Amino acid sequence: MDYDVIIRGTGRYVPERVLTNDDFARIVDTSDEWITARTGIKERHIVAPGETASYMSEMAVRKALEMAGADPAEVELIVVPTVTPEHVYPATASVVQGRIGATKAACFDMNAACSSFIYALNVATNFLRVGQYKNALVIGSDIMTSIANYLDRNTCVLFGDAAAVLYLVAEPRSETPRGIRAFDLGSDGTAVDILYQYAGGSAAPPTPRTALDEGHFVYMEGPEVFKRAVRTMEQTVRDVIAKENVEPLEVDWFLAHQANSRIIQSTQKRLQVPAERVYINIQRYGNTTSASIPLCIDELNEEGKLKSGNKVVLFAFGAGLSWASCYLIWEGQRE
Ligand code: UT7
Numbered sequence: 001m002d003y004d005v006i007i008r009g010t011g012r013y014v015p016e017r018v019l020t021n022d023d024f025a026r027i028v029d030t031s032d033e034w035i036t037a038r039t040g041i042k043e044r045h046i047v048a049p050g051e052t053a054s055y056m057s058e059m060a061v062r063k064a065l066e067m068a069g070a071d072p073a074e075v076e077l078i079v080v081p082t083v084t085p086e087h088v089y090p091a092t093a094s095v096v097q098g099r100i101g102a103t104k105a106a107c108f109d110m111n112a113a114c115s116s117f118i119y120a121l122n123v124a125t126n127f128l129r130v131g132q133y134k135n136a137l138v139i140g141s142d143i144m145t146s147i148a149n150y151l152d153r154n155t156c157v158l159f160g161d162a163a164a165v166l167y168l169v170a171e172p173r174s175e176t177p178r179g180i181r182a183f184d185l186g187s188d189g190t191a192v193d194i195l196y197q198y199a200g201g202s203a204a205p206p207t208p209r210t211a212l213d214e215g216h217f218v219y220m221e222g223p224e225v226f227k228r229a230v231r232t233m234e235q236t237v238r239d240v241i242a243k244e245n246v247e248p249l250e251v252d253w254f255l256a257h258q259a260n261s262r263i264i265q266s267t268q269k270r271l272q273v274p275a276e277r278v279y280i281n282i283q284r285y286g287n288t289t290s291a292s293i294p295l296c297i298d299e300l301n302e303e304g305k306l307k308s309g310n311k312v313v314l315f316a317f318g319a320g321l322s323w324a325s326c327y328l329i330w331e332g333q334r335e
Contacts, residue, residue, distance in 0.1 A: 004127045006179040006331050008135075009070065009167030010298040012065030013056040014285065015045045021157070028153040035157050040261025043069040044160025044286030046145045053086045055143045056163035058126020058145040060111070060298075061100055061137055064167040068103075070135070075102040077136035079124050080109045080214070081290040082114030083197075083319075084143045092141065106133070115259050116140065116290045117261075118326050121166065122183040128170035131159070137164040140290030147197060149217035158259070159218070160286035164294035180328045184240040194221040195319040227318040229263045233325075234270040237315050240325040248273050250311055253300065253330075257291040257316035258282040267315075289318070308332040 020043045021032035024074075028075045035041055047056070057080065065072060074151040080093040105124035112237030117140040124136040133322070144159035200206050210216060233256065241251065249273045261282050268278045279296050288295060293314050300306050308331055315325040 003129055003131060003154040003170035004173055004179040005125045006169050006171050006295070007166050007328070008169045009064035009066075009068030010069065010165065010294065010301045011060040012162065012291070012295050012298040014162045015047045015051050015056070016089060017046050017048050018043050019046055027150055028156060030153045030157055037295050038260075039158060039260070040282045040285045042266060042282065042283045043124045043156065045162060047143055047161045049050045051179055052196035053082060053092050053163065054081075054085060054099055055258045056161070057092065057139045057141045057165065058099045060141075060163045060165045061096065061139060062233055064137070064165045068167050068169070070167065072100040072102045073104065075100075075105045075135060076133035076204050077124060078102060078105045078128055078139065079120045079136065080139045080141055080250055081111070081120035082109055083113055083116065083289055084146050085109050087166050093139070094098035096139065097305050112187070112318075112322045112324065113320050114287075114289055115316040115320065115322040115324040117293045118154055118316050119185060119322070119323035121180070121326055122166055122185060122324070125180045125183075127160075128168055128228055131170065131321045134170050136168045137165055137169065138243055138294070139163060140288075140292070140294050142291055144218075144287065144289055144298070147216065147218055147226055148205040149214055150219050152217070155220055156223060156289050160288050162285060162295055163289040164291045164298050166294050166297065178329050178331045180326065182243040182327045183241070184325045185323070186236070186238050187320040189320065191321050192319070193295070194224050195219070197323065225321070226260065226263060228321060229259065230266045230270065232317050232321070232323045233263070233267045234317050236323045237267070237271060237313055237323040240315075241313060248329065251313050252277060252310040252311045253306065255296045255300075255312060257275045257318065258285065259318070276316075306330045306332075
């Protein structure tokens, strides 16, 4: 049996502590002018002690389940896309399961870097579409400040911490197209070394040497990643909507992974769509990796800006070099 997969709840958790661009100017050789002009970021939130990936996830999930009127004990699947899991193992999803009492849920984490959220959304959608599970939580949760190098001005100013979630429900197929419709996923594994974290995995297990060599931090060749991001994001958006015979100008909301406002604006210009349809909140959060797209969705949902029938495209690009996009038709919350 084939089901429609509908987003019935959204939620987010953003730590209270804020680091402004002026705060960074006291740490490294930078300025508010440079960061604002080159990235669009004004401030980002960072965790306080005790605000772990699973804590942030729990807070976001409680909001989403309340919105959907769902009981945590009914949740059947928890997927946590993340590049900064709480531990190497067990999966952060299992820790979240214990925190919220989702005793029936299957749990695992996923990593496709900045594209993780959409990859995980695709996996969860497939479980629901075929009827293996009735519902799922997809929780983007990243503590990017745990892998940011506060001695490297090229990268440290870019990142922030947050968790955000979508609660998906499988519902009987409707005659009118609705819910999550199509995905486009990909990766160019020939350029893995322009954006990566060298140490901490099996290739370079953690040692005092890897720490001294700064191998546990984000390494990025920014300008090269930038160029590839713009080209690839445009293409993946075109490819995913073409699967449903939709043109760029028919799309109501373009929700991009928030890595740099200039990347998002360049993509918008290449797609030749109005800027008002492209949501940007990077000024308040920086790049929150797996949380960035559901953070956009939850904010728009809370503000009532997502209307039933709206055509929405999610798209992302990141290490791997991975990319992903999703086309969906928004369905409002149940009355
Ligand atoms: O989420 C995963 C995907 N990530 C991305 O898509 C990020 C892609 N890349 C970018 O967003 C941009 O490349 C950055 C924001 C990382 C950098 O912006 P850029 O315009 O590409 O700058 P750049 O790296 O070419 O650096 C230009 C100059 C350099 O100085 P010189 O060599 O011209 O003297 C940098 O050293 O800006 C300097 N610079 C800074 N100056 C002040 C680099 N970082 C800073 C800084 N403050 N924080």
